[in-house]
Amino acid sequence: MKRSHWSIPYAVFLGIFVVLPLLLVLLYALQDGQGHFTLANITRFFSDSDALGTFAVSLEIAIENTLICILLGYPAAWILANKELNRSAVTIVLFILPMWINALMRTLATAELFNMFGIQLGKGTLLFGMVYDYLPFMIYPIYNVLSKMDKSYAEAAQDLGATPWKVFWKVTVPLSMPGVSSGILMVFMPTVSTFAISEFLTNNKIKLFGTIIQENINSSMWNYGAALALIMLVIIGISTMITGDRKDAEEALI
Amino acid sequence: MAGEEHIIDLRHVSKSFSGKVVLDDINLYIRKGEFVTLLGPSGCGKTTTLRLIAGFLAPDEGEILLDGKDISGIPPHKRPFNTVFQRYALFPHLDVYDNIAFGLKLQKVPSDEIDKRVRKVLKMVSMTDYEDRDVESLSGGQQQRVAIARALVNQPKILLLDEPLAALDLKMRKDMQIELKEMHDQLGITFIYVTHDQEEALTLSDTIVVMNEGRIQQIGTPTDIYNEPVNSFVADFIGESNILNATMIRDHRVSFIGHEFDCVDEGFGEGVPVDVVVRPEDIYFTQDPARAQFTAKVNSCTFKGVHYEMYVDTDNGYELMIQDYDAYPVGSTVMLYIEPDDIQVMVKERTCNTIEGRMKDATHVELLGGEFECLPQPGLEGGEEVIAEVAFDKVDLLDHQDEGELAGEVHFLLYKGDHYHLTILTEDGDHLWVDTDDIWDKGDLVGIDLAKEDIKIRRKNEA
Amino acid sequence: MKKFLAQTYIWILMVLLYAPLLFIAVFSFTESKVLGNWTGFSTKLYANLFTGRMQGSASLISAVENTLLIALVSAFVSMVLGTVAAIGIHNLTGRKKRALTFVNNIPMINPDVITGVSLFLLFIFLHFSQGYLSVILSHISFGTPYVVLSVLPKLRQMNPNIYEAALDLGATPGQALRKVLVPQLRPGMVSGFLLAFTMSLDDFAVTFFTRGTIGLETLSTYIYADARKGGLTPELRPLMTLIFLFILVLLLVINIRQARIQKEKENL
Numbered sequence: 001m002k003r004s005h006w007s008i009p010y011a012v013f014l015g016i017f018v019v020l021p022l023l024l025v026l027l028y029a030l031q032d033g034q035g036h037f038t039l040a041n042i043t044r045f046f047s048d049s050d051a052l053g054t055f056a057v058s059l060e061i062a063i064e065n066t067l068i069c070i071l072l073g074y075p076a077a078w079i080l081a082n083k084e085l086n087r088s089a090v091t092i093v094l095f096i097l098p099m100w101i102n103a104l105m106r107t108l109a110t111a112e113l114f115n116m117f118g119i120q121l122g123k124g125t126l127l128f129g130m131v132y133d134y135l136p137f138m139i140y141p142i143y144n145v146l147s148k149m150d151k152s153y154a155e156a157a158q159d160l161g162a163t164p165w166k167v168f169w170k171v172t173v174p175l176s177m178p179g180v181s182s183g184i185l186m187v188f189m190p191t192v193s194t195f196a197i198s199e200f201l202t203n204n205k206i207k208l209f210g211t212i213i214q215e216n217i218n219s220s221m222w223n224y225g226a227a228l229a230l231i232m233l234v235i236i237g238i239s240t241m242i243t244g245d246r247k248d249a250e251e252a253l254i
Numbered sequence: 255m256a257g258e259e260h261i262i263d264l265r266h267v268s269k270s271f272s273g274k275v276v277l278d279d280i281n282l283y284i285r286k287g288e289f290v291t292l293l294g295p296s297g298c299g300k301t302t303t304l305r306l307i308a309g310f311l312a313p314d315e316g317e318i319l320l321d322g323k324d325i326s327g328i329p330p331h332k333r334p335f336n337t338v339f340q341r342y343a344l345f346p347h348l349d350v351y352d353n354i355a356f357g358l359k360l361q362k363v364p365s366d367e368i369d370k371r372v373r374k375v376l377k378m379v380s381m382t383d384y385e386d387r388d389v390e391s392l393s394g395g396q397q398q399r400v401a402i403a404r405a406l407v408n409q410p411k412i413l414l415l416d417e418p419l420a421a422l423d424l425k426m427r428k429d430m431q432i433e434l435k436e437m438h439d440q441l442g443i444t445f446i447y448v449t450h451d452q453e454e455a456l457t458l459s460d461t462i463v464v465m466n467e468g469r470i471q472q473i474g475t476p477t478d479i480y481n482e483p484v485n486s487f488v489a490d491f492i493g494e495s496n497i498l499n500a501t502m503i504r505d506h507r508v509s510f511i512g513h514e515f516d517c518v519d520e521g522f523g524e525g526v527p528v529d530v531v532v533r534p535e536d537i538y539f540t541q542d543p544a545r546a547q548f549t550a551k552v553n554s555c556t557f558k559g560v561h562y563e564m565y566v567d568t569d570n571g572y573e574l575m576i577q578d579y580d581a582y583p584v585g586s587t588v589m590l591y592i593e594p595d596d597i598q599v600m601v602k603e604r605t606c607n608t609i610e611g612r613m614k615d616a617t618h619v620e621l622l623g624g625e626f627e628c629l630p631q632p633g634l635e636g637g638e639e640v641i642a643e644v645a646f647d648k649v650d651l652l653d654h655q656d657e658g659e660l661a662g663e664v665h666f667l668l669y670k671g672d673h674y675h676l677t678i679l680t681e682d683g684d685h686l687w688v689d690t691d692d693i694w695d696k697g698d699l700v701g702i703d704l705a706k707e708d709i710k711i712r713r714k715n716e717a
Numbered sequence: 718m719k720k721f722l723a724q725t726y727i728w729i730l731m732v733l734l735y736a737p738l739l740f741i742a743v744f745s746f747t748e749s750k751v752l753g754n755w756t757g758f759s760t761k762l763y764a765n766l767f768t769g770r771m772q773g774s775a776s777l778i779s780a781v782e783n784t785l786l787i788a789l790v791s792a793f794v795s796m797v798l799g800t801v802a803a804i805g806i807h808n809l810t811g812r813k814k815r816a817l818t819f820v821n822n823i824p825m826i827n828p829d830v831i832t833g834v835s836l837f838l839l840f841i842f843l844h845f846s847q848g849y850l851s852v853i854l855s856h857i858s859f860g861t862p863y864v865v866l867s868v869l870p871k872l873r874q875m876n877p878n879i880y881e882a883a884l885d886l887g888a889t890p891g892q893a894l895r896k897v898l899v900p901q902l903r904p905g906m907v908s909g910f911l912l913a914f915t916m917s918l919d920d921f922a923v924t925f926f927t928r929g930t931i932g933l934e935t936l937s938t939y940i941y942a943d944a945r946k947g948g949l950t951p952e953l954r955p956l957m958t959l960i961f962l963f964i965l966v967l968l969l970v971i972n973i974r975q976a977r978i979q980k981e982k983e984n985l
Contacts, residue, residue: 003880007805007817010798010861014820017858021835022823024842076730085723091731093972098734100964104921104937105957108944109737116740116753132734152343155310158330159337160357160408167331170356174347193828196921196941210830210922217834217926222841229834240826 025233028226041227051212051228058209059235061123062192065130066138069187070180072131073138077179078172080139081146092143099136104196106133111200121203129201130191137190138183145179146172188239193232260322261286261412261444262307267316269302274683276302278468280316284412284461289438289445291455294465295491300448301340301416303465307446308414309333320411336405337414341421342397344389350376350400351385357408375407378437395426402437412444419454431457452492456480464488485600486675489531490668496537496574498671500530500599508599511671512570513548515592519599529600534563534577536596539588546589550574552582566590572671607644607686610714612637619711623682624659627706639714646675646689648708651700658701662686664694678702738961745954752949763955777952780939787849787924787935788917791856795913798857799864800906804898806865807872821866824859832859833926840927847929855927856920860913867909871902 032038045051079085080092098106110129114121149172157171158164195210209232216225262284269277277299284290292300305311306318309330317324325333336357344353351372358368376382379399389397398418405413415434419427435458438445449455455462456476464471464479464487472484483489486497500510505520510530522528540546550566553573562581566574566588582588611621615636619628634640655661665685666677676694678686686702694700740752745763749756806817824832836855840847879901883893899906921937928938943950 002808004805004808004810004813006801007809010802010805010865011817011820013798013858013861014817017836017839017854018820018823021832021839024838025831025835028838072730076727079723079727082723085720086727089972089976090969091727093968094731095734097965097968098738100915100919100968101738101961102919102921102937102940104940105960106737108940108949109741109957112752112949113737113740132737135730135734150341150343152339152341153345155308155330156337156339156343156345156404157356158310159308159335160404161331161360162356163331166360170360171345175345177347189826189828193830195830200944210828213830213834214925217837222838225834226838229831232828233831236826236828236831 022233025226025229028223029230030227031223033223041224042230044224045227045231054207054212055209055231057206058192061126061130061198061206061208062188064127065134065191066184066188068127068131069135069138070183073135073183074142074180077139077142077146080143081149095143096136096140098133099140103133104200107197107200114201121201122205123202126198126201126206129197130194133197134187134191137186141182141186142176142179145176145182149175185240189236192235259286260284261320262446263319263322264303264306265317265319267303267306267313267318269299269306269311269314276468277306277313280468280470282463282470282473284444284446287442287444289435289447289458289460291447291449291459291462292465293449293452293455293462293491294471295450297467298465299468300450300465304337304414304416304446304448307412308335308337334411335414336408336410336412337416338398338401338405338418340416340418342401344397344400344404346390348389349385350381350387350389350392353389353400354404354407356404361408371407372403375403378406379403379433394421394423395430398422398430402434406437406441410443412446415445415447417448417450420449420451427454434458456492464491466491482598483531483600485603486529486531486668487666489529489598489600494534494575494577496532496534496671497668498530498532498572500528502526502528502599506594508597511548511568511572511574515547515597516594517597517599518595519597522599522601527602527605529602531598531600532574532592532596534575535561536592537574537576538591538593539576539578539580539582540591541589543589545591547591549587549589551587552584555581555584557581573669574671604687606646607649609642609644609684609686611640611642613640613711617706619709621704621709622660622680622684622686624702626659626704626709628709628711629706631711634711634713640711641714643710643712644686644704644708646687647673648705649678649686649688650703650705651676651678651688651690651692651694652703653700655699655701658703660702662700662702664696664698664700667694667696738957741954742958742961745958748951750951752954762952766952766955776934777939777950777956780934780936781956783849783933784918784935784937787853787856788914791853791860791917792910792914794853794857795860795864796906796910799861799909799913800868800899800902802861803865803868803872803902803905807869821862824862829920829922833923836923837926840929847927848931848933851927851929852924852933852935855923856913856917859920859923860916863912863916864906864909867912868902868905871905875901 029041030037030039032040076095080095086092107129110132111121111125114125119125153171153175154167157167162170192208193210194208195214198206198208198211209228213225213228213232216222216228260283262282264280264282267277267280268275280299280303282303292303294300302311306313309325309328312326317326319325320333345356348356354372354375355368358371363371372385373382376385379402381396381399381403384392384396384400389400392400398421401418418434419430422430431454434445447455447458456479459476461473462476462479463473466487472479472488474482479488480492483492483495489495489497498510500508502508502519502522502524503514504524505522506517508515508517508519508528508530517530548568548570550568553565553567555562555564558577561577561579564576564578564582566576568574576590609621611619613631613634613636614620614625616634617627617630619626619640619642621642628642650658652658660680662678662680664676665679668675670689673689673691674694676688676690678688678700680686680702744752744755746758746760747754747756748759748761806814806821809817832855836851836858839845840851845851879897880893883897884890888896919937920935921941924935925938925941928935934942940949940953943953
């Protein structure tokens, strides 16, 4: 037997558990409750101001969260990757450690902390909690690219007359963009699709897009839920195309 | 072409990395307009020297002068030098044009001026029409040219080249060597070139600086270095050679391979052990018994294109390499002679291992991080500092590291006609020199043992 | 100065990141039902956790058991399926290889909610009764790609002739796999297993959608339900603290070991 045939069981598995489910999302999204073809689910979304509002809020929160994570995470990643400023591998472990702890647990801990200090739950706490949850996912890919970057690029720039500041902006930053796009994917996508987290961090005051998908599915509105999932898939597809493959980012974690 | 004015002076420069000495008291000057090559095996300190000059490293001790002024405090971006990096270090996010214009843009040179200079330098490296190309789409040779252009466009006082041709294939390397030489002649600026390829160094340089283990071994023109190596390391590293143990009988007379020869060297003293080097093309065949100095049996004969390379066993059992335009049949006995000025006599750096140590007790001595049994040493007490001497052929090498008192690695080997002379690097970083008939390879891990009767001990500070 | 600023920045971030976890850890040592209310040092919550003497303890303990069981089974199946698949993909060429690699990436690109919803629809469509099996199958579907991605680089590093050499020396394909390939691929398989395992432990959304209505709870869904009821069960505090410590020690051990191996390599 040829060894390439060893991929057949997995190909079948992927067909059933990955490809078919996604086709079903499409199928259910384009059907009414009786199984007839319809575009009503899609048009319903675009005429449903609540859903549209939630969609806009989700995008806004996700974009803000991503930006804050870049602003806070890039300097941190840069410092961690700089051997003169950080010599300890333990600091790096401590920064990636939260990624390995259940996000729900971390979110609840944050929410409880806000409660204890009597901080009103709302958009501010939601953003804070999201940044707290996703910052490590921004730091790690950037750190990875920066620490693997060939030192000779910076040296070459210096050699050609660049001050350390210019080296940073003209060479280090552009060359670390792959890490930043991985970070954006790893932060933006989960934030835009998250549910549960926003409920706990805002006491159900702010609903995100993931939550309304969940609510529709849980109340047996499968077709509309599938349509919403389809819309999110489109968003994911677009942002993947813009920023490149999330796979690279995840691969960096291995 | 090369003026007498020094552009770079290195004075007593030393550098260590985490306790390991990489450069040990380097003294070197480079004349304006010269093509200088730093040559040596990997780890000899040549790249470190270049990086010190470029400013990426600071010396631990000593000073580096540019035009007579100390530049230690000047960061690399303010030094008027440019570097061609080993793997080019072209910026992957910029195209060819922007890579080359990088330095000029930083200096805020007007854009039409940048344009003019970039085009000129692209023409010089024969890369016109490549401005818009993505650097990663270029071949190795093309990237190399862009890297050179990027450095030259800034009109540096000195061009530093760190093994720039190492990544190219043989044919392209040869072509680039010629082009580099032409560029140097054309531009008239100083080139400092780092390589481990002796042939490249001989082809390109006005001056070669041979380095090994953080020290300068010899500085000279390519012909000097080839014809008059100062020690067996240089002789072995540059070109093919027969390196042999010899004794200086008196001035102009030296004995090796069991025969006496006339030579041109003098001032070594009488009866002094020395090394001689004879290049394989300098041993001549003769049919005239009156001219012959010794006879030998041809052991092997290989055609090498221009010449034949033969190994012969001499009448006293030494093996020599000879290169000649004529082939002699394997098994035949031939008569040979060597001209006096083809024998290069060199001072022996050492004639036995001299090791500092300390007595443990009357019959044990601590040396090189190990403890050895020795003959009872009357008059020496435990704790006393001593010097131990061990002859080269009295060091036992064992196949397994853990079998010996010490563990080490074969660091360097030299064939001396009838035996091998090895340099062993011990685990603690000390050197031991060993004569052996056994065949070892560079990098072999060995155990080291010393027999008690072979360790000669005297008190330190005693003559 | 620069170093001082950098260190300060790193430490401020670190404190912010760890404040909630530390807060939970501190309050795991008091008996108070409400977080933030210190009623004196006590290890009663730990004792409760281990002896199971608390309100609703049975369901918390079974949630922990379910979580571990699902993670172990799904990670193990993922490891086997993924390793075999990686060998197959490695030997594929051209379009087939690209297609399979692309589909393999989908579960990693997909947000949890989409994976959850789509699998939910699959089980509905196939009239597959949802419970342990559907959750485990779902976890296998998002765990296996990580195994494939961990094993593939090891295959690329491996000398391609080593399998043929084993056959040449008289091994059957099965023996060649067990005695030659698997030992070579083991590091990739282990890291793939660990990734699949932690992904499964971490998962909330996929489990939430595919567990059906038989009352199957994992730790994540338990916490979710618990928090929605208002207020965490106090015994979750010691549990979280222990999980946190366990992961901290595990990561430190792995990293220090890696650093040491790296150092030894450099010294050679």
